[in-house]
Amino acid sequence: MQAYLGILALVGLAAVICAVMVTLSWVLGPKKVTPYKSSTYECGVAPVGDSRERFPIKFYLVAILFILFDIEVVFLWSWMTVFKHSSMEFMRTSFISFLIYMSTFILGYLYVIRVNAFDWDETTSLEPAKLGEAVQES
């Protein structure tokens, strides 16, 4: 508890600094709003439609796979701190269960790679129907 005061103080300090930085320019700077200045920047062209459109599901897939792999590792962090200093018996059982655990991790990873979930190349994307027949050229 005592040690976490430092983190609390640092987090509080960082929050205060960030708030000051953001508000100070808003307070100090001049304000001359014109319609052209306050329009969305699109290289001088009037923007068409709202920008809050749907975006490709690939980003969503990356986020959810990140969560799953992240949680797999989270289970191991506490084990990493005890493995080296533990008794032989604990070491043996935990090492075997670690290997089983990692085998499912690797299985999941291989599946992800097998189905090209991270392939950003449009020709092999998740929805080939959208592109029609891929043209094979060499």
Add this chain to the structure above:
Amino acid sequence: MDLSKLPVKPTPELGIFLLLAGIAMASAVGVIFFRNAIRSALCLVLNFFVLAFLYFTLNCEMLGIVQIVVYTGAIMVLFLFVIMLLNLGAIQTDKDEKLDIKLPVGIMLGLGLFSLIASQIVPQMIKIQTPKAPDNFGSPQAVGNTLFSNYLYPFEIASILLLVGIVGSILLAKRRLNP
């Protein structure tokens, strides 16, 4: 004002707890009351972040940091992605819904449930000044030892569950591949 007559002694720990709990409560209320889904999600992020510090004050350091890693750092990012993916704006409500009977009934039921829980928990908590847990109660070492001795089976099952999650999410995203 005589501080000694208060049921709870004013200690620095109590001050920190009140600060953190206040922020957590305010952000939790914000989650419900903001009309904009993104702002609600941000309040939830703040709530989870402060909750981790509440865990720290209870000597549960591993739990607190896992709270930040998993919920604040990973799951809430996915929430934001989903909200942005669905393009949820502010909720549109009609003006004449104000006199809905559901609102007072809901508030009363909620208050009833809250008072029921509070009447069971608060009298026992009022005497506790400092957490009674030993210093290394929630340390990574303690969690690791317990996880790999008493809870080995659930631990392995969790890995299967996560594998199912990986396969399921990819199948959902790839659904249109095989018509």
Add this chain to the structure above:
Amino acid sequence: MIQWLQQLMEGFAKWPPIVQAVIRALLLVLPILTLVPGIIWYERRLLSWMQDRIGPNRVGNFRLPAHWKILPPGLRGRKFKLFGLLQPIADGVKLFFKEDVTPASVDRVIYFLAPALALFPAFALGATIPFGPYTLLTPVADVNIGVLYMLAISSLGVYGVVLGGYAGNNKYSLMGGLRSSAQLISYELSMGMSLAAIVLATGSLRMTDMVAMQEQPLWGMGGYGQIFQNWFILTPYGFISGIIFLVCMVAETNRAPFDLPEAENELIAGYHTEYSSMKFAVYFMGEYAAMFIFSAVFATVFLGGWNIVPINWGFLADNSPVLNGLFGFMKSMTIYLSPIWMVGKIIAGLTFYIWLRATLPRLRYDQLMSIGWRSMLPLATLNFMAVATWIFISARYGSAAGIGMWVVAGVVVFTLWRLLKSIDKGADLEVRTVKMVGGKPAPVVEVDPERVAEAVN
């Protein structure tokens, strides 16, 4: 002098813990705040030197007035050059007073919140990094979860990016924010895995334990092998982890060659397209502060923390027949000036960043994803599992078997690599052709050299 410092420290230890905590936090944040302009100046000067330019060199040159009688005669009217060191400060002051253009279509609350959320993790990240062996002053909180705290806070950096992209209500910034957040979360995984190998080898998440572990004799050698320290970058697993961490660290700070969200020619400025004035500068500051802190993490975890070179001065001083005075002096210098060595390593890390920016072209997005998920993650995972196996074999069959395992692993990896190379002999280059439908080749424009020269002049 040293006694006076000791007395000061003893007095400091008696202050209330909350005051101590705030002072420790200030000792971390204020140097970062003051060093950020210096880092920007250093980057601009070094980059321009690498690109054969001059860079900012004017702001800060001044001449002392000739008529001031207070000054000694030698200084009157003398010119001083600061080599443009004040340029970033001048830019910062200017940015504070610039108009804060808030476009009409933005989500105002999130638009204000996003830069603050981008800067916040950069400052909060350094809480567990020790800058020297002074437990009272330097890790702001020497907690039992140091490395995990670092990972947790660095994962908050996604919010500043994704919300900045969302708030701008601009297609370019949304695209930049999405790309950047996918990049950040992808590389975070490999970063965690690379650190996991080190945590496993140390047996603790505490950063000070990691530094203490690196002060042990190299590879557990006895005898005169104890001269060298076991910096993790010098061990086989630590070397692989270090390289992975280095790549992930560059990707996490959105720096070249991973600066895809800021790919100017396709996305204008990525997620901060709509930001102006100090809000833009806050994003900028967050990037540089994160560079500083990530370099510090790299120095702590892989480069032996505050030690200057991987040599055990204490062992040398005790065991050498000559020069033990010199070695003893070096030992005390390592301890007393440790923050300077730490900052020196951080500057080396920053130089690495800038060098990368000057050397490598930007990656394509599919290349970036492919590197993160197909190279970095399996490499880090295998490395992590190899460390676990090594610890198990060393404990079960003795340390010689452990070393044997590393040799076997090295031979296996090398053979596999040669085998894969001999199988995969064909051209690995991707052929991408763009077929223009009914297009004509672009007409060749005749260029008159004289007219070009005229236009340039």
